[in-house]
Amino acid sequence: MEFPTTPAVEAFTVEPGHRRNTVTDQIKNYILKNDLRPGDLMPTETEICATLGVSRSSVREAIRTLQALDIVEVRHGYGTYVGNLSLAPLVEGLVFRGVLSPENNFAALREVVEVREALDLAMAPAIVAALNGSADSVLKELVAVMVTKSTAGESFPDEDLAFHSRLLSYLDNALVGQLVAAFWEVNTVVYPLLGLPPAADMDETAKAHGAMLDAAQTGDLEAYKKAVIDHYQPLRRALEKATTVH
Amino acid sequence: MEFPTTPAVEAFTVEPGHRRNTVTDQIKNYILKNDLRPGDLMPTETEICATLGVSRSSVREAIRTLQALDIVEVRHGYGTYVGNLSLAPLVEGLVFRGVLSPENNFAALREVVEVREALDLAMAPAIVAALNGSADSVLKELVAVMVTKSTAGESFPDEDLAFHSRLLSYLDNALVGQLVAAFWEVNTVVYPLLGLPPAADMDETAKAHGAMLDAAQTGDLEAYKKAVIDHYQPLRRALEKATTVH
Known part of the structure; x- marks a missing residue:
């Protein structure tokens, strides 16, 4: 299963203005493919850069986006974890x-x-x-x-x-x-x-x-x-x- | 009106893991104090740094968070606008x-x-x-x-x-x-x-x-x-x- 880069979610958003980000989707796909669950440790920023073949700044931006959505949780000094997917x-x-x-x-x-x-x-x-x-x-x-x-x-x-x-x-x-x-x-x-x-x-x-x-x-x-x-x-x-x- | 930096929203979040960010709150307060509305142009990153007296990287991170929440919208090549506050x-x-x-x-x-x-x-x-x-x-x-x-x-x-x-x-x-x-x-x-x-x-x-x-x-x-x-x-x-x- 792949997160489509231009999914239906975009086409039917009642109020757009919310842009999909490819690196964000790639990190989501990583979580899905590796069957991670809320609370599971994510790879480091360096490892994500290497795995996805993208720049550190774009990974950092994507992590920040996913953090705002509670899809990942950054525990400073400990690492990045899959988030609670809360509301x-x-x-x-x-x-x-x-x-x-x-x-x-x-x-x-x-x-x-x-x-x-x-x-x-x-x-x-x-x-x-x-x-x-x-x-x-x-x-x-x-x-x-x-x-x-x-x-x-x-x-x-x-x-x-x-x-x-x-x-x-x-x-x-x-x-x-x-x-x-x-x-x-x-x-x-x-x-x-x-x-x-x-x-x-x-x-x-x-x-x-x-x-x-x-x-x-x-x-x-x-x-x-x-x-x-x-x-x-x-x-x-x-x-x-x-x-x-x- | 001020966004409290440790608001009730934190105390009662059913599933925590979502950290408040002071610069994020400061930018929200800026929008409120200046009576901005969805679609209004925001100050530039440089201007926000100067106004709030914080670093460029923390402003960039805060903007990324607010963008994920559709509280601001970044139109590349045009500027940052107040977002649509959509779902x-x-x-x-x-x-x-x-x-x-x-x-x-x-x-x-x-x-x-x-x-x-x-x-x-x-x-x-x-x-x-x-x-x-x-x-x-x-x-x-x-x-x-x-x-x-x-x-x-x-x-x-x-x-x-x-x-x-x-x-x-x-x-x-x-x-x-x-x-x-x-x-x-x-x-x-x-x-x-x-x-x-x-x-x-x-x-x-x-x-x-x-x-x-x-x-x-x-x-x-x-x-x-x-x-x-x-x-x-x-x-x-x-x-x-x-x-x-x-």
Whole structure:
């Protein structure tokens, strides 16, 4: 299998401006041909230059590109490894997009919140089916901490992410979990960068996590969906308010 | 507003291995402070070195990173511009992930197909509400071409993408449209790279696009959702068959 140098990925990119680089593709092919996996050590820069017959500067540029995409990981003083292929590049791009156009009524952030809700609702039947009849003490404890913290006027980002990540770990689809975590992260990072005040009524969000859990464990799909929507209400209200003010 | 050098984005990245670079953040801050927009010309490498007081090699590395993320675009012979902030980096990472583990029962590709279906179903109420009572001749023509091509045994990727993109353009959320296009692209690029034979019964997929359009324009949400699911069946069957064989 070869990475084509002018693949379909180029032809159908909705927004181009992203040029393929041959040395980049050659290094990808090297990883594939040698059956390397995330965490495996890559050859040195010198070895790659020799193997591919290309200059050191072009290898260095390609490695830098692949590093930005989390396809390789450079551990300074140790070497270059195959990367985790995480969604960190998506997060980085969307965070920047989110803060680039604040005058545009926070449209980019609103779109992220809508995508989060859409993914949560799309996964609702599978989540409810997976949790129906179970009793997850970790999720229960996370809800308790979120409610306690919100009552004390504290934020609870760690517990929030942990709750959603654990919920989605019940699904046989790692990509969905990573996407939900990625959009959660974009949301959480962009919100304060836009200078928005903390959403009021975050206790509603804390409690709605509890309603989600109860509904899933009793197999009540409609109640679960309602709790998902309720759980975004404080955030949506804060965004609407900010849009009106600005 | 400043990009923090150790932002929350680092603390909550589900899969780390992606290091923040201070010069990268400084260049992002430059774009924000100067209120630049996609397509705007950036200062030259020399100017950035002088402005930020950093070395040429670190600026070059940072530009390469930002280029991979489509935050800047380098047009050789013309200059460096603010990039389109597209989802091309997501596509590139997921395509590589998709081809990296073919022995794993095509799990990465199956996950992409499931995310596509989930997003389509999540958007169903908004799409049906937007198209109800309308008659979009462009979508109708795209369906006709897909049916004609599939009857002739031809594939129809261009029309397929154009259909979904136009359908989603009815929504007030550009991010959803870009995500759907991105996952479509990953799917379309990875499938042949895995050596999978073309899905049989692609005429079912072609016709199901027509059923989606009819259902949306007559406001029949349940029929729309059924057509969305039907439209993925040939692809799902092809994947199941390949998983059994391998």
